[in-house]
Amino acid sequence: MRHILTTVLVGVLVLSGLGAGTTSTGIDDEDFQILNDESSISVSDDELEVEIKGGFSIHLIVRNIGDNDAYAVEFDITVTGGILGMINEHYGGIISSIPFNSEYSLDIPIFGFGPINITATVEENTINAKGFVLFLFVLIIT
Numbered sequence: 001m002r003h004i005l006t007t008v009l010v011g012v013l014v015l016s017g018l019g020a021g022t023t024s025t026g027i028d029d030e031d032f033q034i035l036n037d038e039s040s041i042s043v044s045d046d047e048l049e050v051e052i053k054g055g056f057s058i059h060l061i062v063r064n065i066g067d068n069d070a071y072a073v074e075f076d077i078t079v080t081g082g083i084l085g086m087i088n089e090h091y092g093g094i095i096s097s098i099p100f101n102s103e104y105s106l107d108i109p110i111f112g113f114g115p116i117n118i119t120a121t122v123e124e125n126t127i128n129a130k131g132f133v134l135f136l137f138v139l140i141i142t
Helices: 002-020 027-035
Strands: 050-052 057-065 070-081 087-098 102-108 112-122 125-135 136-140
Touching: 050 112, 050 125, 057 070, 057 087, 057 112, 070 102, 087 102, 087 112
Parallel strands: none
Antiparallel strands: 050 057, 057 102, 070 087, 070 112, 112 125, 125 136
């Protein structure tokens, strides 16, 4: 039993570390110079598509369907629910750039059990989804 508990704990820590590496929460100096360049064009909200998928984490996919690169795209994700309301996660930050006609994926690791509500806001686009968490696996229902 002790071996199983240790294995599960190590797995959670490893998966948490993997998900954290895919998010971008700031703008480095190079991107800041691009933002201040007069030739850069901001992308309107209707040129960004947002999708939530499940799996061994919550996957937030942001697609730039516009004709220009998107810079400093703000995102905010809230996940609540689980048995006894034990899941209450909040993630936010800035995606430094999304080239036109491409996508950016954020992986949000969740650990728990039970139904969850997910609210994701990218710029002014807000989507809601319901799902179910089974330890490390997330099933998106709507």
